[in-house]
Amino acid sequence: MFNIPAITWTLTAFLLLGGSYHVLHATRSHHITDRVNYSLHALMNALMAAMLWNLAPSTMLAQIAVLAGAALWFVIQAVARPEFKILCAGSQGRLKCLYHSLTMAGAALMAAMMGHVTTAGQGTVPADGMSMSMPATHHAMAAVPQNTATATFDHSPALAILLTVCFGAAAVVFLVRLLRFRATTTTLRHAAASRLSLRADHGLEALGAAVMALMFATMAA
Known part of the structure; x- marks a missing residue:
């Protein structure tokens, strides 16, 4: 997705860090949900x-089916x-x-958007190759999928900008909540493990949202 390896590796490290955190909590959780x-x-x-x-x-x-099912699962919970x-439970839990x-x-x-990009990119190469070795009829048939894939992707930049x-x-929002939470815990001098875990949740939520925003921004460019 990115042409700069340093950015790709950095985002990969952030995603794997967040994934490891969730795996750790999944193994320690006592409730199936x-x-x-x-x-x-x-x-x-x-x-x-x-x-x-x-x-x-x-x-x-x-991948799309699994992620869509996961989205539906969280809606059902909400x-x-x-x-x-x-x-x-509660208004904050439902919003979360x-x-x-x-x-x-x-x-x-x-x-899904990346799948359209891949399809559009694959559609341009065979069309040129067939035009030199295949009859005009086959060349016209090869040009149809290319135009269809490109038209499908034309609507995605606006959606990518919105996301x-x-x-x-x-x-x-999560960064502000993290900073406010740190100020509150410092004032009250609470050092409970649950509060430390909540701070980590806010930090990872902010980091995850920033990563998604950056990835969608590259699609909008």
């Missing part, structure tokens, strides 16, 4: 890291009745689940 949620986040980070290097493009449809205590649904849907859309703004704003 928390294990599933953390595992889905770890999987999303791994898939996004693979997108940076264009790995396993043949499994693109499977709208679940209050009686289901194992799902998202809705945001996580947005991240999963964004990752699925990113995979860049959304995730950029989310990164700012």
